[in-house]
Amino acid sequence: MNFRIDRRDLLKASGAMAMTLAAPSILRAQGATVKVGVLEPLTGNLAYNGTQSAAGAKFAADKINAAGGIKSMNGAMIELVVVDAQSRPEVAASSVDTLAQAGVVAFTGATASSLGLASSQAAAKYDLAQVFSIGTAETVVERGLPNVFRFTPGVNKCTSVALENLKLLNQGAGNVVKTAAIVHEDGPFGSNMAKILATELPKQGIEVVETISHPTPHRDFSNIALRVKASKADILIPSNYLNEYTLMARSLRQQRVELKAIYSILGGAASNIKFVRENQEVAQYVMDCNHWYDPNKDESKALAETTAAAGLDLTYDVMVSYATIQVIADALERSGSDDRKKMLEALAASTFDGSIMPYGPTKFVNGDNVNSRPVNTQIRGEKIEVVFPKEFASAEPVFPIPAAQ
Amino acid sequence: MKFNSVGQIALVVAVCAYLLSVYFMASPVWMGFTINALIVAVIAQSWNITGGFGGMSSFGHAALYGTGAYASAILQVQYGVNPWLAFAIGIVAGAAMGGFIGALAFRYGLKGSYFALVTLAFAEVLRICASSFDITGGGSGLQLKLEPGIANLQFPDRTVVYTLLLVVVALVMLVTYMIKKSRFGAYLVAVRENEDAARALGIDTYKIKVQAMVISGAFGGLAGALYLQLWLFIDSTVVYGSAVSIEALIGPIIGGAGTVWGPLIGTLGLHLLGEGAKHLLPNAPGLNFVLYAIVLICAVRFLPRGLMGLAALIGTLKTRKDEDHA
Numbered sequence: 001m002n003f004r005i006d007r008r009d010l011l012k013a014s015g016a017m018a019m020t021l022a023a024p025s026i027l028r029a030q031g032a033t034v035k036v037g038v039l040e041p042l043t044g045n046l047a048y049n050g051t052q053s054a055a056g057a058k059f060a061a062d063k064i065n066a067a068g069g070i071k072s073m074n075g076a077m078i079e080l081v082v083v084d085a086q087s088r089p090e091v092a093a094s095s096v097d098t099l100a101q102a103g104v105v106a107f108t109g110a111t112a113s114s115l116g117l118a119s120s121q122a123a124a125k126y127d128l129a130q131v132f133s134i135g136t137a138e139t140v141v142e143r144g145l146p147n148v149f150r151f152t153p154g155v156n157k158c159t160s161v162a163l164e165n166l167k168l169l170n171q172g173a174g175n176v177v178k179t180a181a182i183v184h185e186d187g188p189f190g191s192n193m194a195k196i197l198a199t200e201l202p203k204q205g206i207e208v209v210e211t212i213s214h215p216t217p218h219r220d221f222s223n224i225a226l227r228v229k230a231s232k233a234d235i236l237i238p239s240n241y242l243n244e245y246t247l248m249a250r251s252l253r254q255q256r257v258e259l260k261a262i263y264s265i266l267g268g269a270a271s272n273i274k275f276v277r278e279n280q281e282v283a284q285y286v287m288d289c290n291h292w293y294d295p296n297k298d299e300s301k302a303l304a305e306t307t308a309a310a311g312l313d314l315t316y317d318v319m320v321s322y323a324t325i326q327v328i329a330d331a332l333e334r335s336g337s338d339d340r341k342k343m344l345e346a347l348a349a350s351t352f353d354g355s356i357m358p359y360g361p362t363k364f365v366n367g368d369n370v371n372s373r374p375v376n377t378q379i380r381g382e383k384i385e386v387v388f389p390k391e392f393a394s395a396e397p398v399f400p401i402p403a404a405q
Numbered sequence: 406m407k408f409n410s411v412g413q414i415a416l417v418v419a420v421c422a423y424l425l426s427v428y429f430m431a432s433p434v435w436m437g438f439t440i441n442a443l444i445v446a447v448i449a450q451s452w453n454i455t456g457g458f459g460g461m462s463s464f465g466h467a468a469l470y471g472t473g474a475y476a477s478a479i480l481q482v483q484y485g486v487n488p489w490l491a492f493a494i495g496i497v498a499g500a501a502m503g504g505f506i507g508a509l510a511f512r513y514g515l516k517g518s519y520f521a522l523v524t525l526a527f528a529e530v531l532r533i534c535a536s537s538f539d540i541t542g543g544g545s546g547l548q549l550k551l552e553p554g555i556a557n558l559q560f561p562d563r564t565v566v567y568t569l570l571l572v573v574v575a576l577v578m579l580v581t582y583m584i585k586k587s588r589f590g591a592y593l594v595a596v597r598e599n600e601d602a603a604r605a606l607g608i609d610t611y612k613i614k615v616q617a618m619v620i621s622g623a624f625g626g627l628a629g630a631l632y633l634q635l636w637l638f639i640d641s642t643v644v645y646g647s648a649v650s651i652e653a654l655i656g657p658i659i660g661g662a663g664t665v666w667g668p669l670i671g672t673l674g675l676h677l678l679g680e681g682a683k684h685l686l687p688n689a690p691g692l693n694f695v696l697y698a699i700v701l702i703c704a705v706r707f708l709p710r711g712l713m714g715l716a717a718l719i720g721t722l723k724t725r726k727d728e729d730h731a
Contacts, residue, residue: 042691043690043691047690047691084683084690084691088643088648089636089638089643090441090444090632090635090636091441093437093636094434094437094438094440094441097434097436098434100433101432101433101434114638114640114642114643117638118636121551121636121637121638124551125563137545139545139548139638143548144551186533186536189544190544191537191543191544192543192544192545193544195543
């Protein structure tokens, strides 16, 4: 058999070989990604919040990628690896294995403290940073784990700010509120909050005249509304989740319970636009102290539009999750690497102040962002307005609720 | 341990092969979720003692699981007790809770759905209590300090954790097997089949049922204490929640209630199914629960004796009228 190679064939073959050898680097240059994990409860009783959070993370990654990705890493695109914690701590912990195997450099999550406690502990073994979207329990940052970065405020800060703001509001209104009723779900969140309020409210001269607990789920709030009415409390402080909050508010309306204010701390529905949209009259003037973005920032306004375009509710889950991806992206820019240890160092040294949240420059002390803070919101018309602190406020607070016409 | 068919032998060999293969899998994901499944297998075996062998179906095994976990956690967190001792006391506390619920329920002749509802009520009461008192950490739950080391019963190496859990599951199954083969086990089955007839034959059915609850409680407490040592955090919903009670009964029902291997096979099978669904369809969270439900409906409708019962029909080794499957 006779093989003859002419010059033209040689050129063709050389060209093909050159293309083949160059392809990986071309592909790398075009499609380089850096993986970031999103660990959220997409199923189970926290599915609504988890799904919202995952959407927030996606919006942030899309925004960063559209702006050219991580510039210090040659424009590497952020690729999100989303895993379902199923609203169960042991699943959250074992899901960290999936993230580690996927090669994520850090991850955000996990909506509930119990999930975050388990996941961050599992992640410590991989030197994998967890930037907490929401993890209000103080135990989150009390374990000394070097991979824990809680960007948003914990329950102690939220409660103290909320009570301080309530004091200011009440003083401004001539101390019209003298008695309070607490309605709380009987789980960890509600019962803990009720205990703190029972201790702290009397220090402000507000007597707790009724404390009512209920399970989750709970559907008939008629009796609870009647008990609140009978207590003649000036203010109602609820600590429950979205559905119960909504049903409770409707029952209060049906039973014509006259209150000077409904004031939530990390309220289940008070900062939820779905509640506002579906319960226009009932929701009016409800106040909440919660995680919320700075509504005056351009990026916040853009996020509101993106969320609306996606047909989703603009909840604080979307906002904080968006912000945590911003924090991770900033750390990636500074570390310029997908090395996990460098990521830990970059996050620990973070002074990022470009997030959508109304925080000062990020400063993690023992994993807790000391410059985070909650804001007070109030439902006004079809909107949720920020009323405290003044520098971020989009409306003046209305306190007490104006008497019915 | 005797098996009635080639199918049962194949099923058990497949489970053992999977459990061993986890050591050699490159991905840590499999070991992670199998560790969870093994803890569930222990609480499933706990349910199997009363529900499977004794016919006392409980909807509230979380009461036993949570008591074991909380007893161990309270002792360690609030009183600084040695973790090993607290772990052992957690098992005893689970057994005591089982005995208490059993003594109270059976004293008043509760059986069937009434017994199921009482156990459910106990679990709920305990859940609310655990979220209300300071000693249980109230709503915040209890968190053990992260102090890896054998002295603190915390093992950073997951292969060690996995091996220990395999040993624990094997021991629990061995105890179950010994119960099954003992006079006590025969009495328990007699109670399940016909309690009046058993009593007429001179069996102290009240005592037998309470004893079964104590053993079941010990297994449940063991599972709860294991969970605590592994994840170092519990709260009322996590350990007393209805999800625990449901998982406790689903495994044996799918695998084969009243068999030694059924709870492990059912639990592993369901977890593998769920995990497989997650990997095949990563963009469909919750599909694993749909599969759970479909499998459960099919099992209840078509497999009254679970997977072990189904496997017994394949390549029967010998005919036995008493249907004494392994």
